[in-house]
Amino acid sequence: MDFRLGNMTLIPLAFLMSVMLKNCIGQGYEPSCPVTETPDQTTEICFCIPESGEIFKWDIDCNFRGYGPNMPNFLQTDDVIGKLDFRYNSINHIQSYAFRNIPGLRELNLAEQHPVGNVSTLTVAPGAFHGLINLESLTLIRNRIENTTQVINPSTVDGLKNLKELYFFDNEIKKIGALAFAGLVNLEVLNLNYNYIASIHVNAFVGLNRLKKLFLTRNKLTRVDPGVFSSVTTLRQLFLNENQITEVAPKAFNGLRNLTDLRLNKNKLQSLDNMVIVGLDKREVFLHIGRNPLHCDCELKWLRSLEITPSGSCGTPKELRGESVVSFPTEDCGRVTAESSCIDDCPSNSGNKNDAFICALFSLAIAIAVPL
Template identity: 35%
Template sequence: MRVAMAGRWACARACPASCTCTPERSCSVLCDRSGMAELPKEFPCEASAINLDKNRLKFLSERAFGTLPSLKTLSLDHNNISFITPGAFKGLSNLLELKMAHNEYISYLHTRTFTGLKKLLRLDLSDCNLFNIPDRIFIEQIALKELLCFQNNFRRIPGAIRGMENLTHIYLERNKIEAVAYNSLLGLGSLKYLNLQENRINVIHDQAFQDLVRLENFYLNDNLLSSLPRVAFQGLSCLKMLNLGGNQLTNVSKTWFGDLVELEVLYLDRNQLVFIEEGTFENLTSLITLHLNSNNLTTLPFAVFQPIYFLGRLYLFRNPWECDCSLAWLKDWMESYKLVRDIPCASPSSVAGLDLSEVAFAKINGTCVDPAELNLTTASSEIASTTENKFNSLISKLLQQELKEEMGNSSESLRNGTAQESEEAQLSDRGSTRGPDLGWVWVSLLWAVSGVYDVMACT
């Protein structure tokens, strides 16, 4: 009890004036949002954590924090630090985590900046203004596991990380990195997480990832990649998630993913894909989710997905799909497994705007008929049927007209003479009038028949 009380009093006695200290023996010193422009002259030696976030600190001198053997965490986020004297962190021999993110005036680090931090596990230098860091800056930080350097101005992957065999997580997103060289990631055999998204990467050298044998999550999305090495991901047999979305890829090669037997999620969305090679996914026996949305794909042969294995989600929307018989398998798959939806058709025009699930694929003699051909066949049948009806109607009208004229002539004869005269007149009329009428009928019929054949030939 006395020891505990002594610890509390020690923290209380040495707690800086503008800070608060928690009461436990290994206290936390809370100096965030205190308006500090300079560091306090003294901190409690028992302190396990110091928070100096969101102040106005500009300069860290040598041994800026004195000797604090119990300190595990130091946070300097959101300050105005512009210069760190070499040896500034000497005396913090047991520090595990150092956070200096969001210091926009840090543009340079000396090789000896982190001297004395031999047990450091996590370092956060995100959202500063660093253009590079010295190659030998981490020579003492052999235990370092997590390095966060996102949103800086790096044009290449810092050479300082090479050979850091204990690193498990590297965050380099939102920089200006243009290439991944063959030696950029050498010696990172323990790396599990690598984030290179939102850079300007347009070139990846052969075997650039050869040492990343334990990598599980890899972000390469939103870069400028238009192609990849033939066996870009060779040896990454532990990879579970690969994000290649938001690049400029136009095709996918079956040689890229051959070793990714543990891959569960693959992003190929927001590219310019027009072609996927058959057999591309054949070794992805653990794949659960595949993103192919927002590309330029018009068709997707069934052979690309053989064998399908246990794919759980397939995203295909925002592609100009041509909904012909080559996609009939996909419609059946949609209906059978309910794993994919939203496949809007761009062509043929007869089904444009419909979802693939709404397209009817007819079969004639066991063979699938494309919607365009099916509509054309239907249209031809309708034209022929309409023409035939018109032809029959014309014949009927012509014959009725002839019969009416004959009846009219006979009645007129009976009114103007005797029965004999009527008979003679009738015979005379038949000789002089009926002949021309029948001729006209047959000429009309021949014209109609000719018209029908012309129409049917055109269809």
């Protein structure tokens, strides 16, 4: 029996399931749910969802089942498990090689573990995820992970060379150490929002050769230093909004030629040096600087040289409060802007002091020659 809606045919889910199982049985294999154990007699067994395709696999839902304190080793099967949802359990510890029996796993969700007793953190042993050679997405949100409470180090996510998405937000992380994610060579999305990160090592992101999105929203950063992001040249979106940033160093984003979305809104910036955009593509990047106490004067006139109008408004002086950062009056600023002050042309990195000195004199001559 089928049900028609316009040109679409809706087939009952039960019929689809029976067809999938029939196909498997017809090939001499009768699938059964690989999860047969529960934490206790009162807990409902995990829910198994079969998926057919070129390879038969299971999606397993084990959330709210009361597992703990260790990650169970009940998943011993020759079947391919595509997704394991293990949210809202009571895991205190994830031991080394905890998932070695399910190497085909592609998506693992360990969010919001709520350990029992006096234990308030989740410990992740070195090599905990070893063997997950096909894992593409790992979610560890809202866990106070013990060996990342102070600093993220390489052992936390070691061995996940095919991982594409890592969700690590809301874990009370304070620092990101050197080479913290060096083994994640295929990572494209890294979410570190809602932590306490105040320090990032200059080599923290080395090795992330395919990273496209980096989320650092709502942390404790107070400044952006040069070199921190220079190794992630594939980056397209960088979220630094809702921190406590008061200063962005010149050339802080140098090398990020593919960046199109830079978010610095909701910080404590009063000024922004024109050298900040060195290394960025001024024709492509959208600079978000709204909700900052920006002081609008001639030092911000360079923002008008960007092809995409940046968002943001003046915080001071009082008479300009609320004015757009690209439309406040600049009649008294002369004509020296980001495009006429040798930002891209001065040979400051050439090592030739004479050339740099001549260029500086040339810029000064222009400034003097322009009628006020």
